[in-house]
Amino acid sequence: MAFGGTFGRGLFGRDAEVKALAELVDGPSDRAGVLITGEPGVGKSALVAQAVGAASVAGLRVLTVTGVEAEQNFPYAGLHQLLYPVRSGVDALPGPQRDALKVALGQADGEQPGVYLVGLAALTLLADHAVDERPVLVVAEDVHWLDRASVDVLAFVARRVEAEPVVVIATLRARERSPIQGAGLSTLDVGGLPDDVAAQLLDAAEPCLTPAVRARVLKYAAGNPLALEELPSSVDVPDPLLPLSERLEHAFSARVDGLPVATRTALLVAALNQSDSVAEALAATRLIAGVRAEDALHPAVDAGLIEIASGAVVFRHPLMRSAVAAAAEPTDRRRAHLALAEILTGQPDRRAWNQASAVVGIDETVSEQLDQAAERARRRGGVVAAIAALGQAARLSERQDRRATRLIRAAELAVEAGRRDLAERLVHEAQALDLTPRQRATAAWLLSGFDDGVREDVTRVPELGDLAESVAADGHADAAVRILWGAAMRCFWVEPGPAARRALLTVADRLLPAEDDPRKVAVAAYLAPFERGTVVLDGLRKLAGSGESDPEVNRYLGSAALQVGAFDLAARFSAAAVPGFRAQGRLGVLPRALAVQAWSRTRCGDLVTAVPVAAEAAQLAKETGQPFMYGLAKAVQAEIAALRGDHDQAKDLADEAERVGLAAGARPVLATVQLTRGIAALSEGRFDDAYADLSRILDPADPAYQLALRAYCLAELTEAAVRAGRTDDMRGVLREMEPLAVVTPSPALRIGLRYARALLASSDDAEELFTQALRADLVGWPAERGRVHLAFGEWLRRQRRVAESRTHLRTARETFDALGMTAWGERARNELRSAGESSPNRDPDAHDKLTPHELNIAQLAAEGLTNREIGQRLYLSHRTVGTHLHRIFPKLGVSSRADLARTLRAHGDESAR
Template sequence: MPLFGRDAEREVLDRFIGRPEDGAGLLIHGEAGIGKSALVAEAVRAASDAGLRVLTATGVEAEQNLPYAGLHQLLYPVRAGLDALPHPQRDALRGALGLADAAGPSAYLVGLAALSLLAEEAAARPLLVVAEDAQWLDGASADVLAFVARRIDSEPIALIATLREGERSPLCDAGLTPMPLDRLSGEDAAGLLDSIAPRLAPETRARLLREAAGNPLALTELPAAAGDLGDLDPVPPLNDRLERAFTARVAALPAPARTALLVAALNQSDSAAEVLAATGLVSGSAAEPEILTPAVEARLIEPVAGAVTFRHPLMRSAIPAASPPAECRRAHLALAETLRDQPDRRAWHRAAATAGTDEDVAAELDHAADRARHRGAVAAAVAALEQAARLSETQDRLALRLLRAAELAIESGRRDTAERLVRDAQALGLPPRRRATASWLLSVFEDGVREDVSRVAELAELAGSVAADGHIEPAVRILWGAAMRCFWCEPGPRARRSLLEVADQLPVPADDPRLVAVSAYVAPFERAATVLDGLRRLAAVTGADPETDRFLGSASLQVGAFDLAARFSTAAAPGLRAQGRLGQLPRALAVQAWSLTRLGDLAAARPAAAEAAKLAQETGQPFMYGLAKAVQAEIAALRGDHQEAGILADEAERIGLAACARPVLATVRLARGLTALSEGRFDDAFAELSRMLDPADPAYQLALRAYCLAELTEAAVRAGRAAAMRDVLREMEALAVVSPSPALHIGLRYARAVLAPSEEAEPLFTAALRADLTGWPAERGRLHLAYGEWLRRQRRVVESRAHLRTARETFDALGLAAWSERARRELRSAGESSPNRGPDAREKLTAHELSIAQLAAEGLTNREIGQRLYLSHRTVGTHLHRIFPKLGVSSRADLARTLQTREETPA
């Protein structure tokens, strides 16, 4: 049958199918019956004609809670390629699909495996991947498809998804090009109706056109039921009319066919063998395939061998809705009996057949949740636990299951679900420990950024009471969550003291990494000595646990040990990648980028910040995204790209201001201050940077405010605000008495020398340069620059040149273009010219290209790079083909030589 009124959409599809090598995706969305499936069928025919291989998955409402059911549909035809995948990917995907036992594979690692498998298949023959009714795909499959959709731009893979209007799916945010389908025009609707029912009486034709209102399914299906529907007043919604039409058609079938159709509608599979077996159990006699013939003739199901496929999802949903509950229960029980070898499906059917409570069935669902969690399908585990809670026979088990489900919902980022589950549990009147768990769970999202700061003190009290009851691990978790809030917000000294009091009383070793991190977040100066001792001891065993390394990197940043912060976070990233923990990875990368930028290693900081921003956005972490964007703004300012720095800072500020995320706003101020310094706007620079010191300003962050003293001092001196800076210095000197923070003391040594009277400055500069600056090349370069400038002003021009030359060479090596230009200007004033600085090889590449190029230069294969960056190895190859001409190289060896950095930055 021709498609009416879809010429424009067909042209788009023809172009889309005609260029699969471009790697692209479409999201076709519209109301039920609007013709999404018909359009997809047309695309599938065109793809087959063009030589593409087609892989499909169709969401089924009854399968939403079966983990990876949709992915199994999609990849089953290409499962032979699993064995060629790298071991971690192969094991994760086999575990997700239930083909092997794998403990908790990450959805992202499963996604990378699916991407690799599809890319390999597409290399042999371009692919069209189709995901129909995405709103009903199980959550794990939808997440994997969204992951794949974001990464097919360099693969010969075209992806089409369909989504019912008003529904949500992870595919909505996967970068697919939207294709909305509207109702047909009057002319097209009339043409379609006449092609279906050419001999309708004029009044019936007019009525059907009016009631169908341009919906193709209604125009196709309502003519057969025009007499059954009668004159309905008021006219019910279109979906209701269609469902009545379908149920009227079902009612006309023989009883055995009706029973078989009900079983098929309730089944979580299209297996005809399962339907016939369960139908036989309901009726008490064997059911043969012919029992379904009347349903085929009534155009309710498709004549497909071995399968029972409904012609439209509305037909499937209409049948149980119109059936008596007792008949539905019998059908579910029959299916449960048929599926004894499939415990997850059996558990769901038994649950659907249970009207009241039943602890045995609830226990089966508990086991189903465990299996789903074991396979990494958190959404399915949440659904199973929530259903088990409904069937629980005691209030305590009901509460426990709700809270377990809430905790898993938090793990998967489903805030609305978690909050609803916790509220349901709280309404039961929980005992103290359960109340503590519920209270803590509601505080997990976004590190409490949007919560009232009084919540920190409440959490401290909660942690103390939980610990007093002997529950130490939950107490530590609550305390850690409260400490994190001290980074994002400012709860005040009283709340901070209350957290320290609880931490000090916990029966946990003082060198426990969690307590070290808590102390760093809560008291970054008062406890800095203890924290730094603990961090330096723990630095000897990095790599054992990536999660521990991640929060120790964060702790190092709080106390100004940026070298340790970079070390811990760099160590954390590979483990988090290998485990597929993309929710935690952007946090490690953001700390890594922030610290490396402060140290001056822009070559490593740029790709880390870019990847942190990308992954934070993909995993729904807006404040980590804002922090990464702010770091990118700082990097752009240091590279002298002031326009880009302004754009990035504006974006980060919008995110940070939305909830007063202080680290984001502090980093924005730093980026803007650096830009103003580079442009010679010293008053603006001092104003921007000073905001970090004002407790009333949202950019005030207790720890970070003390780690930009060099920039603030320079701005103050050049803006004629040296007196104001000396006031700041007195406050910071008081902190330095109790804190050995490296960043604080480096900044103070710089500030003392620059602010000192001429007769006192030289020994202060000398002392600052004699200090241990191993791993802090940017700070050493800044000191040489300031000392050279001072010497020139003292008319000691010859002596100044060595320091200015060292500063220029340092900043050139680090890619700090704004600072190297300033060193050049000073050298010219000192009577020495400088060679023109051509763009460094790294500066010719985007941050993403730089990341790939550096890994290739280290000797990693395309496949290994792909595993690191969650790309297919073919995408990596495509990028390298672009990178080589940019850099004028033709081999990996040339690439390594071109990107080779100096072992030691000039001192």
């Protein structure tokens, strides 16, 4: 990214920092930007000003936003400030993005937009304005005071601009936490000036200080540039035991004390206002002072405390703003808030917050106004702002029942937003009240929603069934089913035991009597994957032909299909859920659907599809703070690597997934890890290790045990057992599994059993059993068909039927080569060689040449999607997509999308054979 231009000089002692920003603004860089951190007054804003000046000279378009503490409770207030100069481009955005951004910014009414859809809209808008001749510099100062919705969007953008002519510079106060810290920005920590430089700065600012005062200021300023400039103006240096920020606030407030009364009033109003409007500050001041106030702010300008530009009040430093508010008497602050509320008749949200700030004690009228403000914020996608409004409304509520209701609603939103800290505080606050039994149960259940109860005491799972029935009895059927679904999900991640499963299933039968209800199908699959397998599979097959379009329903059905071993249906349903979640910007549930799709596709052998899907699932799960889904996606990536013969990568990925799985107690993650290790050991000829690794999945005492998944690795376990000389042990396993096949038509279970029977059969029975296995319906299961051909060919060669063996071995080799299952392909080659037939080397295909991310983009481009459409699907700007395609074409030796489609289609045709 070339920005060109020059970078200014002139800051005392900041050569290294200036150089770092110069490299970002002046020269080519593949970095998203920089996060400048440091104490208040250390010079973060001065460095930003240098960067902005240089960027302007270089021809960059600069968009800025500055966080203001008073605006934290107003969703997307910061984003509105940032994008206001380019608002004309909003109408040109793709429809869903345009509508989401307009709702978020309060320019239109509509459904609550997801923060990620708003983020994609902002990214597209910035990319559209970042033409080659005029790149964009996004500057976000005091990010710790930006509203959470705007910070989330800013972090989303920062994570995705590495290939854009867009760069982000943000500032954050030291020791503050913010989502921007995980957005891929490099960090520039700005500390105090060295002693000699601090002395130079002080002498330049205050050359006439006495030696004693000079020494005292140098000592107490501790190298802080703002302190070096401000402390000398105080009559006395404040108490050195105070934190530096408080010393500075004292210095600022001392300068305010000498101003006229009207000026102090106007400054206080401006400091407390959620806007920088001069007109609002003066109008409120007139109400308080009862006099003309047009000139009230001028003395503050003359004193260098504020600036007035374009109708806005700009405090010289954020600490000045907080100092003015902190130094005021409580009665003066209340009067200022009431005056602001009175003039804000057309802005109900700001009016409500100002009225709330003026309340002493409780006030149900104001509480109700905040309640309404919370609903407006929620509809705009400002969930954290809605939580804050509900929390404040609860504290102002006259009645305990209303207070409890508001706290629990706020906690529910906090869970939805992934804010565990907020949710815990709100739940604990609610639990201190006199709650109804249902409220108390709901409060106790809420916190487990962060991770599907993975970390929850497993003995509490049956309690959710009781809670669901209680909620249903109170007339809240939908809420009851959601609780029941949460209980069923826990039975995937943890193992509560057969009694708990039966109890929950009884509740499900009462709450969801219709067997074809998608929710009943999904719940039954999780609770009783074998006992209810026939009913579940019948329901899934009917629903597969119904054209269901609700992504949430399709996600439930995909998860249900995985439980009962219908991996082809699991992949189909979860793939159907993905577009809807993308369109809605629901990145919280999107990685769940992607993980199920990747897991199922991998088990079916469709690695070409699984590779990019698993990679995206891992990326989004990490981004949205879902460690157990991240672990599952990483485990799938490990399994793919093992199937491709990349054992080093498989080991690294499996180890990473295992760390996550063990920390969370997530059984499916650990089961997939053990499956990966078993596959790798098999292909390396470590058969005893393979059998030991795979056996763990079947051991109820092992953390890798998972009730449903244990039945779907019989093929690998049987191969390991036969080669390790453990056939008797394996026959014992089959005796346990055979009864399950009687009660359920699970495709994966029956495929595995047919394969295992053939491998363990005597010489007299093996041929017929292999033939039966090949006659079974394996459409959509190419890896399993290849596995049977390979094993049959190996058996025929051992029976000295060499010519017959070659046909099966050749088919196996071609199948595994097409699927990218390198380890299995090499095994088929070795067997063919022993059968007297050589094999051509496998040519690398797109699967080998491209990264998972590139493969995803290439596949979408081959389907005919435009760059903009691909960007909408993958939450990238169209420019980033174009950059990736420019890299993809030469890797594959193609020069057009038509060539790309032909190349990928040819590989896909091979995979399907």
